[in-house]
Amino acid sequence: MIEYRNVRKVYGNGKESVTAVRDISLQIKPGEVVVFLGPSGCGKTTMLRMTNKLEEISGGDILVDGKSIRELNPVQLRRSMGYVIQQIGLFPNKTIYENIAMIPRVLKWDKAKIDERVAHLLKLVKLDPETYSSRYPAELSGGQQQRVGVARALAADPDILLMDEPFGAIDPINRDQIQDEFMRLQARLKKTIVFVSHDIHEAIKMADRIAIFKDGKIVQFDTPEMILTQPKNKFVSDFVGADRALKVLGLIRARDAMNTSPKNVLPAEMKSPEALEFMVENNKKTCIVLDKGKPVGYVTPKLLKFEEGPVTDVTEPFQIFVEDDEPLREVLSSMLMDSMAFYCVVDDNGDFKGTITYLNIQNKILEFYDDDNN
Amino acid sequence: MNIYRFIEQNMDQVLTLGLEHLYLVFLSLFIAMVTGIPTGIAITKNDRLAKKVLDVANVLMTVPSIALFGVMLPVLAPFGVGLGKVPAVVALVLYSELPIIRNTYIAIKNVDSSLVDAGKGMGLSRWQLLREVEIPIAIPVILAGLRTAAVMTIGIAAIAAYIGAGGLGVFIQQGISRSYEEMIITGALGVSILAILVDTGMALIERCLTSKGLKIEA
Numbered sequence: 001m002i003e004y005r006n007v008r009k010v011y012g013n014g015k016e017s018v019t020a021v022r023d024i025s026l027q028i029k030p031g032e033v034v035v036f037l038g039p040s041g042c043g044k045t046t047m048l049r050m051t052n053k054l055e056e057i058s059g060g061d062i063l064v065d066g067k068s069i070r071e072l073n074p075v076q077l078r079r080s081m082g083y084v085i086q087q088i089g090l091f092p093n094k095t096i097y098e099n100i101a102m103i104p105r106v107l108k109w110d111k112a113k114i115d116e117r118v119a120h121l122l123k124l125v126k127l128d129p130e131t132y133s134s135r136y137p138a139e140l141s142g143g144q145q146q147r148v149g150v151a152r153a154l155a156a157d158p159d160i161l162l163m164d165e166p167f168g169a170i171d172p173i174n175r176d177q178i179q180d181e182f183m184r185l186q187a188r189l190k191k192t193i194v195f196v197s198h199d200i201h202e203a204i205k206m207a208d209r210i211a212i213f214k215d216g217k218i219v220q221f222d223t224p225e226m227i228l229t230q231p232k233n234k235f236v237s238d239f240v241g242a243d244r245a246l247k248v249l250g251l252i253r254a255r256d257a258m259n260t261s262p263k264n265v266l267p268a269e270m271k272s273p274e275a276l277e278f279m280v281e282n283n284k285k286t287c288i289v290l291d292k293g294k295p296v297g298y299v300t301p302k303l304l305k306f307e308e309g310p311v312t313d314v315t316e317p318f319q320i321f322v323e324d325d326e327p328l329r330e331v332l333s334s335m336l337m338d339s340m341a342f343y344c345v346v347d348d349n350g351d352f353k354g355t356i357t358y359l360n361i362q363n364k365i366l367e368f369y370d371d372d373n374n
Numbered sequence: 375m376n377i378y379r380f381i382e383q384n385m386d387q388v389l390t391l392g393l394e395h396l397y398l399v400f401l402s403l404f405i406a407m408v409t410g411i412p413t414g415i416a417i418t419k420n421d422r423l424a425k426k427v428l429d430v431a432n433v434l435m436t437v438p439s440i441a442l443f444g445v446m447l448p449v450l451a452p453f454g455v456g457l458g459k460v461p462a463v464v465a466l467v468l469y470s471e472l473p474i475i476r477n478t479y480i481a482i483k484n485v486d487s488s489l490v491d492a493g494k495g496m497g498l499s500r501w502q503l504l505r506e507v508e509i510p511i512a513i514p515v516i517l518a519g520l521r522t523a524a525v526m527t528i529g530i531a532a533i534a535a536y537i538g539a540g541g542l543g544v545f546i547q548q549g550i551s552r553s554y555e556e557m558i559i560t561g562a563l564g565v566s567i568l569a570i571l572v573d574t575g576m577a578l579i580e581r582c583l584t585s586k587g588l589k590i591e592a
Contacts, residue, residue, distance in 0.1 A: 054491070091489060102496065
């Protein structure tokens with residue numbers, strides 16, 4: 001739990017003073033990921049750096065678990081928080097092992113416990129301990145280095161992580177992957193995370209709540225959904241971008257938009273003539289064939305014509321299934337490249353959950369905006 | 375030329391003076407090191423003080439060595455040590471300070487600021503940061519300064535023979551006044567060989583003390 005109370009930061013004094021942060025108050029709940037988002041020079045990094053006293057606060061107070069950081073020794077305070085920066089900052093003179101073991105060693109943990117911790121952390125960030133422990137930072141790629149950076153920040157198991165554009169210097173392909181992995185890690189570790197970013201995509205992906213900064217103030221502090229659908233003013237809507245409806249697609253899962261009770265479903269045991277009759281009567285162009293709750297493929301009237309056996313004889317298999325937790329952004333992308341008018345949505349077991357079409361997606365988006373406009 | 379003969383006949387004296395020379399050099403270097411390195415580190419925290427300290431050290435370097443030995447005379451005479459090893463060591467220490475302080479200062483200043491930021495941010499104390507990160511990274515440059523100082527001091531120490539400090543300079547000084555060519559060459563050769571040996575030795579130390587991680591070409 002981090003509480004900012006009228007936090008202010010002024011650089012310099014007298015006429016030349018510059019106010020970087022103007023009386024910001026906000027609370028970050030335990031286990032929450034809050035992204036400070038804004039253009040450069042908006043005060044977001046200063047705000048983060050005041051949290052672990054790398055910058056002195058000029059006014060107001062910051063409380064960590066109820067205690068004012070003004071009363072805490074900076075070294076002790078920093079050890080209770082992990083710190084990850086864009087430049088990564090691995091010590092080049094130390095091996096990966098020594099880098100991660102730094103704070104545990106300073107805290108005088110015994111050797112066996114440190115060994116175990118380092119190996120555990122390397123596995124968490126998907127690096128093989130045997131291969132990487134004894135390497136030096138210069139021998140690793142940027143993405144691998146930042147994985148180590150994250151492992152190092154987690155070394156003493158702090159409850160809070162401060163991350164200053166941690167994935168900003170990593171190439172886009174690796175960045176996406178490392179963000180995904182980090183989110184999976186966070187789902188397990190449930191750290192309280194303050195994350196500075198200038199990338200709206202990253203913020204939407206990572207944040208439970210986003211604080212949008214402008215000129216040392218917070219313009220809007222809200223969930224990604226609210227920021228996208230109800231930007232408070234022009235600055236926020238401009239920052240979010242004109243394509244914000246597309247960004248909303250990244251937030252909605254297939255299961256939220258799908259049709260859960262489609263009418264065009266046939267059991268696998270059904271005979272073809274019967275199925276044809278059903279389709280003609282109900283004017284269906286395509287029907288899904290379900291075998292014990294699993295979609296095995298589809299049939300069309302053309303396929304069923306002149307057939308006598310069960311429908312499974314002529315069933316065409318599906319090329320693509322949609323997982324129920326897939327974001328609509330990806331579903332739509334597949335649809336745009338494919339001639340299928342609908343997809344089957346399945347869960348982890350491959351069990352049929354529903355169908356999804358362009359119309360479902362569009363309705364969901366409209367519904368999203370309607371809800372918010374009321 | 376009978377340099378071989380001269381060296382052969384005066385082996386004892388060559389060795390004694392050589393060792394004396396080394397003693398002067400290493401004593402001076404040691405004193406300059408234990409004062410210069412901490413000074414170099416300390417002034418990284420204060421740019422204005424750094425400029426002053428480096429200016430003073432720079433000026434000291436510009437004073438010709440023979441003049442500095444001369445200046446030592448009236449300054450140290452009241453303490454009864456105007457001549458001999460004491461003024462020689464004091465002068466050599468003063469000369470060595472500049473390369474040592476300057477290299478230490480530059481090396482620590484040049485440690486990537488993101489490393490300092492990361493170190494501080496993770497909760498290293500000022501001293502831990504220095505010991506674990508800044509000094510190990512600065513070591514090659516600090517040692518290069520020591521190496522410069524060592525080679526320079528070996529040369530200047532030869533002149534210290536004029537104020538009675540001993541060392542290989544004695545051969546040169548006496549050789550000149552007696553027009554004894556073999557003696558001069560022996561002294562000069564000895565000084566050169568010492569300089570080369572010490573330089574090579576320090577290069578080796580530099581290589582050993584530099585972390586493997588710093589030698590990897592990224």
